[in-house]
Amino acid sequence: MARYDFASDNVAGAAPEVMAALARHNAGFEPSYGADSAAARAGDLIRALLDVDADVWFTASGTAANALTLAALVAPHEAVIAHEYAHIATDETGAPGFFGAGVGIIGLPGASGRIEAAALANALNKPEEPHWQSPAALSITQATEFGAVYAEQDLAALIAPAKAAGLKVHVDGARMANAAAAGFDPRAVGRLGADIIVLGGTKAGGSPTEAIVLIDPGARRRFGARLKHSGQLISKARFLAAPWIGLLEDGAWTRHAAHANTMARRLAAAMPFPLRHPVEANGVFVEMDEAQLGRLHAAGWFVYRFIDGSVRFMCSWATTTEAVDEIAETLKAAR
Amino acid sequence: MARYDFASDNVAGAAPEVMAALARHNAGFEPSYGADSAAARAGDLIRALLDVDADVWFTASGTAANALTLAALVAPHEAVIAHEYAHIATDETGAPGFFGAGVGIIGLPGASGRIEAAALANALNKPEEPHWQSPAALSITQATEFGAVYAEQDLAALIAPAKAAGLKVHVDGARMANAAAAGFDPRAVGRLGADIIVLGGTKAGGSPTEAIVLIDPGARRRFGARLKHSGQLISKARFLAAPWIGLLEDGAWTRHAAHANTMARRLAAAMPFPLRHPVEANGVFVEMDEAQLGRLHAAGWFVYRFIDGSVRFMCSWATTTEAVDEIAETLKAAR
Amino acid sequence: MARYDFASDNVAGAAPEVMAALARHNAGFEPSYGADSAAARAGDLIRALLDVDADVWFTASGTAANALTLAALVAPHEAVIAHEYAHIATDETGAPGFFGAGVGIIGLPGASGRIEAAALANALNKPEEPHWQSPAALSITQATEFGAVYAEQDLAALIAPAKAAGLKVHVDGARMANAAAAGFDPRAVGRLGADIIVLGGTKAGGSPTEAIVLIDPGARRRFGARLKHSGQLISKARFLAAPWIGLLEDGAWTRHAAHANTMARRLAAAMPFPLRHPVEANGVFVEMDEAQLGRLHAAGWFVYRFIDGSVRFMCSWATTTEAVDEIAETLKAAR
Amino acid sequence: MARYDFASDNVAGAAPEVMAALARHNAGFEPSYGADSAAARAGDLIRALLDVDADVWFTASGTAANALTLAALVAPHEAVIAHEYAHIATDETGAPGFFGAGVGIIGLPGASGRIEAAALANALNKPEEPHWQSPAALSITQATEFGAVYAEQDLAALIAPAKAAGLKVHVDGARMANAAAAGFDPRAVGRLGADIIVLGGTKAGGSPTEAIVLIDPGARRRFGARLKHSGQLISKARFLAAPWIGLLEDGAWTRHAAHANTMARRLAAAMPFPLRHPVEANGVFVEMDEAQLGRLHAAGWFVYRFIDGSVRFMCSWATTTEAVDEIAETLKAAR
Numbered sequence A, B, C, D: 001m002a003r004y005d006f007a008s009d010n011v012a013g014a015a016p017e018v019m020a021a022l023a024r025h026n027a028g029f030e031p032s033y034g035a036d037s038a039a040a041r042a043g044d045l046i047r048a049l050l051d052v053d054a055d056v057w058f059t060a061s062g063t064a065a066n067a068l069t070l071a072a073l074v075a076p077h078e079a080v081i082a083h084e085y086a087h088i089a090t091d092e093t094g095a096p097g098f099f100g101a102g103v104g105i106i107g108l109p110g111a112s113g114r115i116e117a118a119a120l121a122n123a124l125n126k127p128e129e130p131h132w133q134s135p136a137a138l139s140i141t142q143a144t145e146f147g148a149v150y151a152e153q154d155l156a157a158l159i160a161p162a163k164a165a166g167l168k169v170h171v172d173g174a175r176m177a178n179a180a181a182a183g184f185d186p187r188a189v190g191r192l193g194a195d196i197i198v199l200g201g202t203k204a205g206g207s208p209t210e211a212i213v214l215i216d217p218g219a220r221r222r223f224g225a226r227l228k229h230s231g232q233l234i235s236k237a238r239f240l241a242a243p244w245i246g247l248l249e250d251g252a253w254t255r256h257a258a259h260a261n262t263m264a265r266r267l268a269a270a271m272p273f274p275l276r277h278p279v280e281a282n283g284v285f286v287e288m289d290e291a292q293l294g295r296l297h298a299a300g301w302f303v304y305r306f307i308d309g310s311v312r313f314m315c316s317w318a319t320t321t322e323a324v325d326e327i328a329e330t331l332k333a334a335r
Helices: A016-025 A037-050 A062-073 A095-099 A117-125 A152-164 A176-181 A188-192 A223-229 A238-248 A252-270 A290-298 A321-334 B016-025 B037-050 B062-073 B095-099 B117-125 B152-164 B176-181 B188-192 B223-229 B238-248 B252-270 B290-298 B321-334 C016-025 C037-050 C062-073 C095-099 C117-125 C152-164 C176-181 C223-229 C238-248 C252-270 C290-298 C321-334 D016-025 D037-050 D062-073 D095-099 D117-125 D152-164 D176-181 D188-192 D223-229 D238-248 D252-270 D290-298 D321-334
Strands: A055-059 A079-083 A104-108 A135-141 A168-173 A196-200 A210-214 A283-286 A311-314 B055-059 B079-083 B104-108 B135-141 B168-173 B196-200 B210-214 B283-286 B311-314 C055-059 C079-083 C104-108 C135-141 C168-173 C196-200 C210-214 C283-286 C311-314 D055-059 D079-083 D104-108 D135-141 D168-173 D196-200 D210-214 D283-286 D311-314
Touching (some): A016 A238, A016 B016, A037 A196, A037 A210, A037 A238, A062 A095, A062 A135, A062 A210, A062 A223, A095 A104, A104 A117, A117 A135, A117 A152, A152 A168, A152 A188, A168 A188, A176 A252, A223 B095, A238 A252, A252 A283, A252 A321, A290 A321, B037 B238, B055 B238, B062 B095, B062 B135, B062 B168, B062 B196, B062 B223, B117 B152, B135 B152, B152 B168, B152 B188, B168 B176, B176 B196, B176 B252, B252 B311, B252 B321, B290 B321, C016 C238, C037 C055, C037 C196, C037 C210, C037 C238, C055 C062, C055 C223, C055 C238, C062 C095, C062 C135, C062 C168, C062 C210, C062 C223, C095 D223, C117 C135, C117 C152, C135 C152, C223 D095, C252 C283, D037 D055, D037 D196, D055 D062, D055 D223, D062 D095, D062 D135, D062 D196, D062 D210, D062 D223, D095 D104, D117 D135, D117 D152, D135 D152, D152 D168, D152 D188, D168 D176, D176 D196
Parallel strands (some): A079 A135, A135 A168, A168 A196, B079 B135, B168 B196, C079 C104, C079 C135, C135 C168, C168 C196, D079 D135
Antiparallel strands (some): B055 B210, B283 B311, C055 C210, C196 C210, D055 D210, D196 D210, D283 D311
């Protein structure tokens, strides 16, 4: 039977703290659609984690969380600036265009998923014309799609000019826990002026849940109706809030991410193939040819060739040292 | 503290069979986005329940399940025929228009949420013109928004002329379990020619999950991409499939609905206010004035005044006889 | 051969002043997409006519002009309040929902197409909920679909509470010329606080052109891109601007509308069928049964049975007294 | 005063044959929304020109004609294959995404705007996944954005594999007249299996009008409603049909395009800057640096730096030999 341990960080189940919270908050009757007590508590924990004044909502899909918050920041005839390999640009089947009624994405280059400041400056300086979609928001992914982590000053160097040009700032924090475990202060994004943060719960050990953190006052307006209108307001909403209580009440969110990062470093240390990107979070990206990847697949381990041509190994809260050591052995044989 | 027992059928948690299935399927690594083993098993159980050849997908929101399947059946410049008080027409914040890029809804009258055959005939006979949206699908809700249950021959009398006119048929089965528990054969909808069935899990005792049952071959095409594009493809998808295993493997889906229906009949029997609709499923709709409703609210019981002006009491798998008897006493005092 | 003289006010060609302006502005090379000299001149004439500080753009379709300006004022999960028989609600094939990504319309009653102030107050007082689309704009049609003309104080009684509730105000002025010819001051709408006015050129004797008058500063932002994005930025744009010069430079816009209104009154005076609505602009709406309408059609005159069941006779700049007298004779025979 | 003669082929007015046809068809009353006699006649002329069995409709905007026909061929979660520099990909402000509810575009390389057959084969072979938008249509531009003209066998080499893979074929023929004048048989596109052709009238000497030629039977369904829904059904539609009668009845469409092509060759022959693309239609693309372009602008001639970095000079029916010779002199001085 194929093993998916390293195929993604969403192939793991939910962490024990999450399952316990689900069971705990399953009892009794609760108002639906987000007015439940778990939602209130989870919102408080998230505001504290990020140190922001914000409305907090939950969705079951990170793609939806990204796409609908971008639609809240940008008009259909405008565009979002993002890394050319950002999840919203390459891996969401055009969802931002759907939620945003044809909103555009301006993809910028940059090593390991970090946007180059010079490329951003160019994009901001392009004159406005009716013939193309001018940017109205900057979307930043932390940690990046390639397992890199922006330093706070690197983020500041992107956010400051974007805000100065009148853009809103969106943070795709699907793997913010891994960034936090790597030393990044999650309060930095709010401090630097982010308008909306999508905070990842699913990959951090949650059952399906992502938090939408609305800092921008304009974006908060009638957001419940926006969610419902776009099919994202869940009736038994406590199932999306409770996992956050399990993740944040005793630090599991960061603790599990730290474990995932450690596993990635362990795999990187044993890796017989050249690393394509620095291993700063929970992913290891290496250079393998088709024959080598074929041998790994034949040995029963499923992993993906990624957008940039590298092969991706993702670790999660559930990754074991045994699995790391076992795949490392297989990789050596596959070389 | 306010009591929400009768506010809706989504104020209950998940049933024990569901929580057990979630725990059981949480173990180990599984492919994401619907390729997990729970999805395969749940799909088989649903195909057997409905006796259809179909692709089965899952969403966390019934609104999304309805809206995106309607968008799969109807072009943006066309319309869906539905009861004027159908959930898609009155309670989904325009979601069908969002998913369908401005798709229209033609609302028809009919007692207790059942569409009148004569009104349907009128709508089907209206000549086509570029100036309005002509119908391309019929959407039927079973059980209806007002707790009524279509008999099979009543459905046949709607579906047959719709199919003859070239329309597709969509079934909103958010409360199909309650209809089944009331004696309706869930295999009837496929037999009569339904093209897509949305089968309710959440209100039947599930954690958030609705099954999308695609019978129409054309609608199956690239449906995974359609889900992802519209923010409805969940990464840890086993959390949407496992509840169905808990609900269907040992008959909990019907058993819990039968309990809910029984509770509704018990409440109806004790009800001191005039019933507005026949009590055939799990809802009781009564005539109360504002003062009477105010006294009920003041006594701590929260229920809604509904679209048709009646006051709605919903029962679920979790409703207790004690609660029914208790609210009945309060209602007598509130009269 | 069928005669269409009274079928609509768009069955006429363009008035001589318009054809002359088209010919005059056809000469030479001009920048495209609205930067032409005709656009500048036409914009000035329209700003003067309405006495507003505004950006002015042109579209070839009144449906598009309405739908895209509503989309500029209202978010997809919000709604527009309009008369239940407004063109946007009944005769635009769902275009507002398309341009507005599922934006809703709240239809209000009122005699002869004028919105009732009490109904508006009710709509404004409805509490906000995630489950329905709350209003963000009021759309008013002047003259109304039924040939009535709002008095300025009647408009004030609608616009003032809407603005006080935070709504934007949209004016569908497809037949503003007829209202102006009936004594309504076209400067009143801006004075009362309209945010966007769609000013009708086509029905006023133009070739296809409607003016979009953007008063609201927020709505002006990147409007050229909004037009292009929604397929409404015409390359040889001088063809949409020049007609306005023909219509406004010497008063043809009002003069032709006054003629159309006079023709309507002449027809009303000779009409053997009961009038359904007051004849204040260029339309005559009467009560005829199917047999009577059939006899009129059989006599070669094509007119429509309208949304409210009445039969509509529209006059335009091109309607002749001979045609009025001729159809009046036929109507007497058809009775 | 700046001269725009070469800025685009839409800076010219309408040709005399078009103005005469507009005047001729302006007389009398005609049914609106496309049921006029000019529409019937223009449709016949276009069907004959292209030798196809097709429904023919008209829009005032080429962007709209492209975007809405792509939306008729492709579902929102699918994509259109086009040249990476096709007008739909680079110059329509995201309109295909708006009309297509987030439809994707897959841009392929190829010299001078012609798609490379090998790149198409790659795109067709990419496996389908829910995570990206798989292609459902191929869009071809004839003549290309860079003034090149596909030979019939080159088109066959693209269309045949696309059709074999189940894709629909869309032709952006905004400059089909120039291709025809260059020797391309306009009947070839239908013969090769095109499903929808957008035939350019505006750039061929028309007032604003593009013909939508629907060959695919499925795409014809309720197309009038599709147009109205998307704000593209013009009321006084004779103004969009009549120009085609002027253009096609006596061959003006090809004759004017031949003149434009001749002017382009004359300019190319006198051009002191290196040509970037072959001059096969009515455009001349050259390599100029910023200083050189600045000197040309300073001399009063406005032209654009184009998407590929070249500077574009477009000729039209109205371009004079005097203007060509004059700008050629200026260009020599600007070198």
